[in-house]
Amino acid sequence: MPIPKKTIRARELRRDATPFEIQLWQMLRSHKMEGIHWRRQHPIGPYFADFACATAKLIVELDGNSHDGREAEDANRDATLLEWGWTTLRIPNRDLMRDPESVWRTIAIHLESPTNELMPKIES
Template sequence: MPTTRFEESDDSIARARQLRRDATLAERKLWSILRAAALDGRKFRHQQRLGPFFGDFVCQAARLVIEIDGATHDGDEAQAYDARRTAYLAREGYRVIRFTNTDVMTNLEGVVGALRSVLAVSDTPSPSHATVPRGPLPLPQGERK
């Protein structure tokens, strides 16, 4: 028997809760910085569903997905899955930034600095472009070949 939209939603909620409950130490450490809009007033969600996938941390306002990758992302199959997932998210208008567990555990300050840099770029939209680019951006005047 096919599931209803409501049942799928319940499954998504349960899966997100499980992912949050089973978060790695690195995810918990970064979440302590991102939660409650503690990073420069930006609101992040932990383990948010994005289509058929979940993002470790998602800032909807900046269309940014932060992924924390551990050893399970090292194999060819896992990397192919990550590439498909990143491509899907890019088509949906998201930028994906990845850090390793080691990055977060040993250089949290550097990770936070990198996030601030990425978020600063999203704070300065170009008046001539849509906020979510759907294709190649045109070159500024005078640089066309």
């Protein structure tokens, strides 16, 4: 049976991860929370989430320079994912670089929140 195209693409994205994606992946793996399991480059519909936790229906997207000028496209994607029950937390690469523990605290607060509301961007 052939490997699905989405699986192949997800593997390519994981293989070609940015240094910031590698850093956040290591952080997510090192901070264990009961019932929380993260997936990298997880396909959801036509999209690939940088990091997704199905239990919490939370997506964490790292936004670097490639997202400059794509705010409307990102907002449309986030709105579609929200319609499907997913909340997207967008984190600028610069915030991960400046204060990784603050990034982790923001993710943890969202995971522990009783509501599933969209969290604001972390601003440094």
